Each structure stands twice: as structure tokens, then as C-alpha cells.
Amino acid sequence: MLDKTFRKIMFETDVLEYPQAQKILEQFSKVPQQEINRVDDFFGRAYKPYLQKRDSLQLFLGKKRGKLLKQTPDAYGIGTGPHYYFVHAYNCIFECEYCYLQGYFSSPDIVLFLNHDEICKSIVERTKADLASGHKQVWFHAGEFSDSLALASWTGELRAYWDCFKKLPNAALELRSKSANIRPVLEQEPLENVVISFSMSPKKVVGEIEHGTSPVSARIKAAAQLQAKGYPVAFHFDPVIHRPNWKTQYQELFASMGKFIQMDKVRYASLGTVRFSSDDLRQVQKNYPRSKLLGAVFEKDHEGKHQYPVAMRKEILSQLRAQAERAGIPPEVIYDCMQGF
Amino acid sequence: MDDIKPKHVLCFAHRGEAKAFIKRWNLKGSGEKALSGVWSTQAKQLAGDKQPPDVWILGEGIESAGIRLSYLLGRFPEVNSVINLGVAGFVLGGVVPKGFSLPEIGSLVQIRTSYGMHYDQKVRFKSYTNENLLEELPVFDCFSIGRRLTQANEYLYVSGFAAIVDMELWGLHAAAASAGCKLESIKVVSDVVDPNRAIPENLCSLVKSKSDELSELLWQAWTTWEDSRKKPTSRSELPKDFAEQLNSEFPQRFWLSSYQKNELGKHLRALSISKSLEPEELNSIVLKWIRKSQIDHIKGPAKKRGGVLSDRLKEMIYAEGAFGAR
Ligand code: SF4
Numbered sequence: 170m171l172d173k174t175f176r177k178i179m180f181e182t183d184v185l186e187y188p189q190a191q192k193i194l195e196q197f198s199k200v201p202q203q204e205i206n207r208v209d210d211f212f213g214r215a216y217k218p219y220l221q222k223r224d225s226l227q228l229f230l231g232k233k234r235g236k237l238l239k240q241t242p243d244a245y246g247i248g249t250g251p252h253y254y255f256v257h258a259y260n261c262i263f264e265c266e267y268c269y270l271q272g273y274f275s276s277p278d279i280v281l282f283l284n285h286d287e288i289c290k291s292i293v294e295r296t297k298a299d300l301a302s303g304h305k306q307v308w309f310h311a312g313e314f315s316d317s318l319a320l321a322s323w324t325g326e327l328r329a330y331w332d333c334f335k336k337l338p339n340a341a342l343e344l345r346s347k348s349a350n351i352r353p354v355l356e357q358e359p360l361e362n363v364v365i366s367f368s369m370s371p372k373k374v375v376g377e378i379e380h381g382t383s384p385v386s387a388r389i390k391a392a393a394q395l396q397a398k399g400y401p402v403a404f405h406f407d408p409v410i411h412r413p414n415w416k417t418q419y420q421e422l423f424a425s426m427g428k429f430i431q432m433d434k435v436r437y438a439s440l441g442t443v444r445f446s447s448d449d450l451r452q453v454q455k456n457y458p459r460s461k462l463l464g465a466v467f468e469k470d471h472e473g474k475h476q477y478p479v480a481m482r483k484e485i486l487s488q489l490r491a492q493a494e495r496a497g498i499p500p501e502v503i504y505d506c507m508q509g510f
Numbered sequence: 511m512d513d514i515k516p517k518h519v520l521c522f523a524h525r526g527e528a529k530a531f532i533k534r535w536n537l538k539g540s541g542e543k544a545l546s547g548v549w550s551t552q553a554k555q556l557a558g559d560k561q562p563p564d565v566w567i568l569g570e571g572i573e574s575a576g577i578r579l580s581y582l583l584g585r586f587p588e589v590n591s592v593i594n595l596g597v598a599g600f601v602l603g604g605v606v607p608k609g610f611s612l613p614e615i616g617s618l619v620q621i622r623t624s625y626g627m628h629y630d631q632k633v634r635f636k637s638y639t640n641e642n643l644l645e646e647l648p649v650f651d652c653f654s655i656g657r658r659l660t661q662a663n664e665y666l667y668v669s670g671f672a673a674i675v676d677m678e679l680w681g682l683h684a685a686a687a688s689a690g691c692k693l694e695s696i697k698v699v700s701d702v703v704d705p706n707r708a709i710p711e712n713l714c715s716l717v718k719s720k721s722d723e724l725s726e727l728l729w730q731a732w733t734t735w736e737d738s739r740k741k742p743t744s745r746s747e748l749p750k751d752f753a754e755q756l757n758s759e760f761p762q763r764f765w766l767s768s769y770q771k772n773e774l775g776k777h778l779r780a781l782s783i784s785k786s787l788e789p790e791e792l793n794s795i796v797l798k799w800i801r802k803s804q805i806d807h808i809k810g811p812a813k814k815r816g817g818v819l820s821d822r823l824k825e826m827i828y829a830e831g832a833f834g835a836r
Contacts, residue, residue, distance in 0.1 A: 176605045179670055201603045209817060211670040214633045215625045224608040225651065227670075275635070319591060344746060411829055413784065464784025466824055 171197070171323065174262060175279075178202045179211060180230040188285045189325050190230055196323055197228070207231070213275045220456055222264065222277035233282035235292040241310065247437040247504050250306040251299055254376065257282050257326060258315035263347060264380040266407055266441055266460045270314065272452035279315070279427070280439075280494035282359065285326045289333040295341040302410070305339065312345035318365075319346065323354040331357040338362060345405065347379060349387035359399035362377055364436050366403035367392050374410050377461045384448070385422065393429035402430070406493070407441030407487050407506050411465050411477060416488055423496035432497030440489050441506035442482045446473045517583075518591045521566040523575060523678055528565050530729040532749045535562040542648050542805025548582065550788040556660055563593075566679070572626060572656050580759055581687040591692045593735060594682055595728040598697035599653060601665050602704045604673025610648040613699045616723075621695040622653040625671045626680025631656075633671070638683035644738040647696065647731075654680035662785055663757060665705035674699070696731040740756065752793050754779055759797050765812035770820055796823070813819035 170280070175426075176211055178200050184190040194202060208231035217225075233256060235413045235479065241252040259280040273275070282288075292309055299307045311317045311330075321327055327344075341362040344354075354365055367388045370378075375385050396402045412418065426432065443462065445453065453462060467475035476482060486505055494500050522528040528549070536551035546566035548789050559789065568575040568580055578611055583589060598789055600613055613619055623639045643649055651672035658677070679695055686693035753771055756764055767776060782792045806823065808815050 173608065175609065177603070179672075202601060205670065215635055216637045218637075218639050219622065221607075221623070237745060269813060292613075297811065314782075319702060411828065458781060464780050464827065466780055466827055473555050 171262075171320075172199050172204060173198050175227050175228040178228045178230065179205050179208070180232040181205055181208060183232050184230050184283045188419075189283055193230060193281075193323060200228075204281050208280055212278055213278055215275075217278065219271040223259075227278040229278060229280040231280060232284040233288065237288050237305050238295055239313075240311070240413075241313075244309065244491055246308050247439075247502065248306060248308070250304050250308055252310065253295060254310040254313040255288050257285060257311060258288055258320070258324075259289060260415045261315045262319055263316055263382045265347070265459045265460055266378045267410070267445070268382070269446070269449045270338040271456055272446070272448045275313070280321075281320070281324055283326075289329055291461045292333055296337050297421075300339055302380075307340045308326055309327055309340060309342065310345065311344075316348055317344035317346045317426065318350045318353070319348040319433065324349060325353070326433065327353050327357055331360060331363065334360055341421065343403070347382035347388065347397065349383035349391035349507055351391045354395060354400065355398070358509045361401065364401040365392070365395055366405055366436075368405045368407065369417070369422060370406075370410070373418060373463075374412060378410060383388065386425065389429050392426075394432060398473060400510075401413040401436045402434075403436040403438065404498075405439045405441075405506070406489055407439050408443035408461060409441065409489060410443050411485065412461060415485070416492075419489060419492055423492050425447055427496050433499060435498045435502060437502040437504065438498050438507040439504055440486050440493070442477050442485050447473065447475065450475050516687065517589050518593055519566050519586075520727045521561055521568050521579065521592055521682065522728075523568060523596050523680060524721075525567050525569050527725055527728055528567060529721065530725035531562075531565050531732070534729070535565075536560070536767065537565055545582075545585070547578070568682070570677055570680035572654050572678060573626065575678040576685045579682050579685040580689065582760045583685065583691055587689075587725045588835060589691060592682070592686050593732070594693060594695040595731050596676060596695075596697055596699040597724060598674045598676040599701040599703050601669040601673055601675055602697045602702060603666070603669075603706075604669040605651065606673055607651075611638050612702075613650070615699055615702060616727060618647055618727065618734065619650045619674060619697050619699060620647040621674065621679060621697060622649045622651040623672070624654065624683050624695070625651065625655045627656055627668075628683075629656040633813060636684075638680070638687060640694075642694065643832065644691075644735065646734050650674045652664055652676055652679050652695070654678060655718075656829070661666070662705045662707065665703050669705060675703075694735070696726070696728075698727045698731065699830050720749055730765050752796070755793055755797060756800075758798065759798075760806045763806040763812060764819060766816040766820070767813075770816055774820050774823065777820065777827060780827045 173220060178194065178197055180190060182204055197450045203426065211228050223390065238253045238255050241254055246252040259274055260277055261268070261475065263277065268386050294309045324382045330342060334340060341364065343364045343366055345368065347368050369385060369388065375382060392402045445467070453460060465477060468478050470476050490503055493503055519530065532549055535551055538552055540546065540548040540550065549565040552560050553561065554669040568578040606612060620643060622643060623636050623637050623641065626634045628634065652674040653668045654676050655668065674697060676697065683693055751776065753766060778792060782789050785792070787795065800819065805815060805819055808818055
């Protein structure tokens with residue numbers, strides 16, 4: 170399927186040293202390929218409209234240069250330790266109408282960075298430094314600029330991260346996804362400090378807004394399968410989209426989850442309502458003018474983010490928290506994500 | 511503004527490309543020096559649609575063609591739509607959008623996104639995208655180069671952005687955009703370049719040796735464009751301005767400041783999406799609901815009722831059910 174998705178592959182000469190690059194190029198041998206010096210010579214050089222990802226998507230293979238780790242915004246993850254994200258890809262094959270990536274890069278093309286060895290080295294150094302300065306645990310997140318599992322079968326980077334985190338018991342890795350593609354995870358052994366998290370929305374919202382992602386039933390089954398085999402699993406009920414009957418829809422979602430998942434073993438669960446920067450909101454309005462997302466009024470919060478009115482957000486979050494607890498997720502692992510009240 | 515009829519002009523790089531148009535429409539070149547390259551009909555008495563559009567010959571090159579177009583759009587401010595017809599090369603290895611195959615020499619393609627590079631060899635960040643595409647023709651993106659490329663690796667670079675390459679389009683878009691004018695482009699593929707092989711020496715041979723044939727192909731492009739634009743569109747009508755309807759149904763009962771009108775517009779848009787109602791349908795439901803809920807009877811100034819109306823509609827967005835009992 171993906172060899173029809175990508176219309177062209179551009180790869181840096183430098184990445185040919187990685188066997189993974191060779192593998193990807195072989196797998197997509199039918200797609201036109203071009204060797205280039207630097208991804209930056211092309212990617213983002215000229216503005217490419219976001220929705221052209223549907224028919225003119227290019228894949229770039231390169232090395233991530235510059236800062237390999239970045240601190241996450243406040244209230245991003247659970248616990249008090251520092252949280253970082255690392256970037257091993259730009260952009261995503263899915264198309265969620267609320268995705269902030271549509272306004273983030275000036276191109277929807279996918280970039281895969283293959284220097285996982287260097288990223289892992291930075292993770293080790295950062296962990297050592299943070300532990301030395303008194304922190305008990307350090308968190309690293311993948312999937313800030315892409316989906317962590319969607320392409321993992323082709324890109325094959327998970328082994329490197331497993332090897333890295335196996336040696337870092339005081340560090341934890343989160344792989345965040347809307348894909349039920351767990352095959353590359355199952356090829357690794359379960360590790361206590363590598364958490365696979367799934368973003369969850371009611372079936373109707375997935376169908377209307379999260380185009381191309383795995384159906385929610387498939388995500389539930391994937392999570393259950395991982396859990397049964399001993400992999401730590403977490404969930405993000407974020408972003409919550411206000412739709413008519415949202416309470417019932419979430420009740421149904423929790424009920425379906427409860428049938429397959431041991432809710433008391435869920436590592437953590439985040440709650441958050443949909444929010445946009447002004448630029449992101451403009452992009453949504455431009456790309457999806459009749460999106461169900463826009464069936465709402467947004468108010469600017471103190472950080473300039475467009476959010477549902479405070480009372481509405483509070484109601485949604487308290488309802489959802491109550492539903493999550495009733496479904497059996499331990500209250501102490503449920504947290505609000507970047508709500509900025 | 512919306513009632514102004516579009517006045518199209520057709521623009522070409524070379525006169526040879528426009529031959530078929532000049533001949534068929536019996537166009538005459540302007541005698542004014544500053545308007546050289548402007549060809550118009552002598553049958554000025556033909557009204558409206560029957561009058562053929564003017565043809566503008568703009569010359570070659572991003573800068574010079576762009577500057578010429580800017581000048582002419584300044585001289586003829588009534589022109590609000592430019593159709594560029596011309597030749598372009600196809601670079602093997604460039605991105606072919608899903609659903610289309612490699613074009614053959616002599617085939618017509620319409621351009622979606624236009625990228626550009628100037629003489630300084632720097633790619634311009636700004637690109638121009640035409641959203642208004644014909645169903646009849648394959649869609650490609652185009653990269654406009656500032657000079658004729660002679661090296662295979664230069665073509666290779668271009669192919670990282672687009673599969674079609676020409677020498678004007680980006681400049682024309684820049685000129686049209688700054689004049690607030692719409693621009694569409696249809697190209698005839700005149701050459702296919704394989705950047706991994708030597709560049710053929712006589713690129714654009716079609717332009718020189720077969721200009722009659724080429725001009726006929728561009729005529730075909732024009733008729734395709736014209737036929738397609740005559741088809742009725744399936745797009746639903748834009749909703750009538752709600753504030754106007756409100757005023758005619760409830761004369762002087764509601765007063766809204768510009769800010770409130772804007773807010774009301776936002777609420778109505780959100781409501782039409784959240785309640786899955788077409789804007790026109792929603793407008794009439796809201797008007798009925800105002801009557802039923804007697805907001806127009808609330809005592810006090812019209813400004814107060816305007817505020818209440820806006821607030822109540824906002825609440826409706828999140829309320830379960832439709833505009834029923836409250
Ligand atoms: S899965 Fe995540 S990264 Fe991909 S489109 Fe959806 S929100 Fe964006």
C-alpha cells in the first residue's frame with residue numbers, strides 16, 4: 170500500500186551507511202528514488218499545501234542534525250521528572266483534522282531520520298545528567314511530530330530504542346500511536362520502562378476526524394494483546410472533541426475497552442480537550458472548512474490557545490475522569506494534559 | 511464586487527504559440543508601443559460572452575514575463591482572470607500525483623502548484639496553488655526556472671519539487687496575485703527530460719519546428735477550459751447574509767455591532783456544522799426559533815436583544831438536541 174502512497178523517495182548520501190536505509194529503499198524499489206545531499210535542500214524550501222499529502226507525498230530519508238532532544242511543554246506527561254521528546258520523523262501518513270502538523274511544517278512530506286544511534290547517545294547522556302542532578306526518573310517521548318508505530322514495520326528503528334532503554338532503568342520511553350500496527354513491538358521483548366500508548370476517541374470521532382488511522386476497535390485489541398504479553402500500556406483521551414452525545418460515546422468507548430483491557434493495569438491515562446494555536450485553527454478552517462471540529466465556539470485562553478469555554482472544558486474533563494475511574498483506571502494515574510486553566 | 515463579470519485574457523510566452531487564436535479570432539495587435547504583444551478583437555460590438563478574450567504575448571523568463579503581466583494588469587484593471595497557455599517540459603523522476611500517469615509529448619496538463627527559482631538559483635518559499643481545477647485534464651505541479659537549464663543535475667534538483675518545468679509561470683502568478691487577479695495555467699508537454707541522461711540539445715524543439723501544431727494543441731486546451739467552466743457547478747449557494755434576513759423579518763428589533771455580527775456569524779457557522787444543517791436551512795430554523803422563543807419581544811433597546819440573541823445561539827452550539835423547547 171505504501172509504495173502507492175509515496176510518490177518519490179529522496180535520500181541523503183550520508184544515510185546509506187545505515188542498513189535500514191538500504192532496506193527501506195529496497196522495499197520501495199518501485200517508487201522513483203533520488204540521492205541528495207541534504208534533506209533541508211528540499212524539505213520546507215518551498216511551501217507545499219498540506220492536503221497534497223493525499224496524492225503527492227514524498228518520503229525523505231536523512232540524518233537529524235542539531236538538537237536531538239527537546240524538553241516537552243509543562244504538564245505533558247505523568248509524574249514530576251523531566252520529560253523530553255526526540256524527533257526521529259517529521260509528519261505522518263494519517264490525517265487527523267485537528268493535527269497541529271498541518272500548520273507546523275511548510276510541507277506535509279514525511280522525513281525519517283535514521284541516525285537513531287546518535288539520538289540514543291543523547292538519551293543516555295541526558296539521563297545521566299538528570300539523574301546526577303537529583304531526578305529519580307527521566308521520560309522520553311517519541312511521536313511528537315509523527316505517529317510512533319504507523320511506519321515502524323518499514324522503518325525498523327524500535328530495536329535500537331529497546332537496546333538503549335534496556336540499559337536505562339531510570340529512564341522511560343513512551344511510543345504514542347493511533348495505529349494498531351504492533352507487529353514491530355511484538356518483535357521486541359516487553360520492557361518495564363517502555364510504554365506503548367494509544368490515543369483514543371469514540372468510534373464516530375475516529376470516522377469523522379481521524380482519517381486513515383486504525384479503527385478504535387483495532388487499537389483496543391492491539392493494546393489488549395500487548396498488555397496480555399506484558400508490555401506496559403497507556404492511553405490518551407486527548408483531544409476530546411465536543412460532539413452531540415459525547416458523554417454516551419465515551420461511555421461506549423470505556424465499555425468496549427473494559428471488555429478487552431485490564432483497566433487497573435493501565436500505566437497512565439491523560440485527558441485533554443482539543444486546543445489550537447491561532448495558526449493551527451486557521452489551517453483547520455482552510456483545509457477542512459466543514460469539519461465537525463468547527464461545530465464549536467473557541468475562546469482564547471491566557472496562553473493565546475483557542476479552547477472550548479472554561480465551563481465546557483471543566484465539565485468534559487470531570488465527566489471523563491469519572492467515567493475513566495468507573496471503568497477501572499486507577500485515579501492516581503489519570504492526569505489532565507496541558508489544559509492551562 | 512461579486513457581480514462584476516470575469517474578464518479573461520489569455521497569455522502566452524511566444525507569438526507562435528498564440529497563432530491559432532490570433533487567426534481564428536482575427537485579432538489585431540495594438541498599435542501603441544507600450545502595448546506591444548496585446549492582441550484584441552476588432553469586433554468590439556459583440557456583447558458579453560461572444561467577444562473573444564484578448565491575447566497577451568508576454569515573452570520568456572520568470573522576471574520579464576512577470577513584469578510585463580504586472581504592467582498590463584495595471585493598464586487593464588478590469589481584467590480579473592488570466593489563463594496562461596504554453597509549453598513545458600516533463601522531468602522524469604518528478605512527482606506524479608496519484609491517479610495520473612507520465613504525460614506524453616503533446617499532451618495537455620493543468621498546473622496545480624507553481625514553484626519558482628530566480629536567477630540567484632534560490633528556490634522561492636512562496637508557492638501559488640490553483641484550487642479551481644478542471645476535471646478533464648491531468649493535474650501536475652510546475653517548477654519555473656529563471657534560465658534555461660543545461661546540466662542534468664539541475665533538472666534532477668528541480669524534479670525534487672515538481673515534474674513539470676517551465677520558464678514563466680511563477681512570475682506570472684506573482685504578478686497576478688499582487689494585482690488580486692486569478693491565474694490558471696494549462697501546458698502542452700513539449701519535451702521529456704531524463705535527468706540521469708544527457709540533456710537533449712534541442713529542448714523546446716516542438717516550439718520552433720512545429721509551432722502550428724503546438725498552437726492547435728493550445729487551442730484545444732482553451733476549448734477544454736471554456737467548456738468546463740460553462741458546466742453548472744454543484745456547489746451549494748452561499749447563504750444569504752443572516753443579518754439582512756434578520757432585519758427584514760424583525761425590522762429594527764435587533765441591533766448588532768460589527769463585532770457582534772462577526773460573533774453571530776461564527777456561532778451560525780459552528781451551529782450549521784454541529785447540527786449538520788445547510789447554512790440556508792439553519793438560517794430559516796433560527797428565524798423561526800427567534801419568533802417562537804420571542805426574543806424579539808424582550809423589553810429594552812435593540813442592542814440588548816442583539817446581545818441576547820448572540821449569547822443564546824452560542825449556548826445552542828453545545829446544547830443537546832435541536833432548536834426545541836428550552
Ligand atoms: S496520528 Fe498524530 S501525527 Fe498523525 S495526523 Fe493524527 S494527530 Fe497528526
